[in-house]
Amino acid sequence: MFGPTMNAIIPARGGSKGVLRKNIKNLMGHPLIAYSILACRATPGIDRVIVSTDDPEIAEVSLKYGAEVPFLRPAEYARDESTDNQVLKHYFGIIGGEYAAFVRPTAPLRDPQVISGCLKFFYEAKDRCSSIRSMHELAEPPYKMYKLDDAGYCTGLFEDFEGEKNYINLPRQAFPKTYHPNGYIDIVKNEQIQTFNTYGDQVLPYVTEYCTEIDTPYQFDLLEFELARSSNPILEALNDHKY
Numbered sequence: 001m002f003g004p005t006m007n008a009i010i011p012a013r014g015g016s017k018g019v020l021r022k023n024i025k026n027l028m029g030h031p032l033i034a035y036s037i038l039a040c041r042a043t044p045g046i047d048r049v050i051v052s053t054d055d056p057e058i059a060e061v062s063l064k065y066g067a068e069v070p071f072l073r074p075a076e077y078a079r080d081e082s083t084d085n086q087v088l089k090h091y092f093g094i095i096g097g098e099y100a101a102f103v104r105p106t107a108p109l110r111d112p113q114v115i116s117g118c119l120k121f122f123y124e125a126k127d128r129c130s131s132i133r134s135m136h137e138l139a140e141p142p143y144k145m146y147k148l149d150d151a152g153y154c155t156g157l158f159e160d161f162e163g164e165k166n167y168i169n170l171p172r173q174a175f176p177k178t179y180h181p182n183g184y185i186d187i188v189k190n191e192q193i194q195t196f197n198t199y200g201d202q203v204l205p206y207v208t209e210y211c212t213e214i215d216t217p218y219q220f221d222l223l224e225f226e227l228a229r230s231s232n233p234i235l236e237a238l239n240d241h242k243y
Contacts, residue, residue: 005047006119006187008040008101010067011087013078014055018215023053023105024061025220028227030238032214033058034065035108038234038243041066042112045119046101052091054078066243070094085198092190099126099190104183106214109223109232115185118206122187130192130200134184136210141175143167182211 012033016022024031033051040049051062052073059069071094077086088102101119103110122132143161146154146168161167161175185206192200214220227235237243 004123005045006099006101007048007050007095007097008043008046008103009088009091010036010040010049010051010062010103010105011084012051012053012055012058012062012105013073013082014053014058015078015080017080019217019220022214022220023055023058027108027220028224028235030235031061031065032108033062033105034238034243035234036103036105036110037062037065037067038237039108039110039112039115040101040103041243042234042237043115043119044112045116050091050095052087083198085193085196088188088193088198092193097190100188102186102188104213107183107211108214108234109212109226110184110234112233114208118185118187121204121206125204126189128202129204130202131189131198132185132187132204132206133181133199134186134206134208134211135179135181136208138178138180141172141178143170143175144172179205179207182208183213184208184211 010033012023019025023033027035037049040046049067051059051067051069053059053062053069054073054075059072062069073087073090077090091100118132118134142157145157147157149155156168161170164170188198212219212223212226214223
């Protein structure tokens, strides 16, 4: 083992709005949250897999797939406006520990080897970072995007790019690479959580391949398509009842 083990915390509130009951919605015959639970359980270096939920049904499903649910999250930490910091501070207040892997169920197609690689990276870098966040490179940088001004006209997100006001028409290769946090795995520190700045100002990236996240019914359909066209070890384990 490359370092001490840590717990994984999977946040799964019951009141999802984009996709109703998203965390236990059926995905290829299994509830969405089961994919994240099994991926964590299959990862060397993950000790306990703990689901933080306010919902008794989600708790029951999580227990079936081998997670722990040692508490129910208070309703005030399970609202639309609730923050990661509130969820994590509540978790650390009960469970303790120095670190935790924060694993969102909305990015279910994970490879345990990638999770393990992130843990290894964290233990090597923990003294020079406030947290680790997984992310993938954006195909289009934000410099190519528009917002609408008060009159309804398109305008860039930035005043200029290296002095160029009309920067949106530049080729995308002219801009620096940009990355989108994708929920594959974040690693947080208890000490940092207590400051109310969840990830801190020394965040190190752990770059993964593109990762489909579920916020809309269309993305749920896209995940079903991805799983139907290629093999997935977590789905295979679920189908073989290896949990």
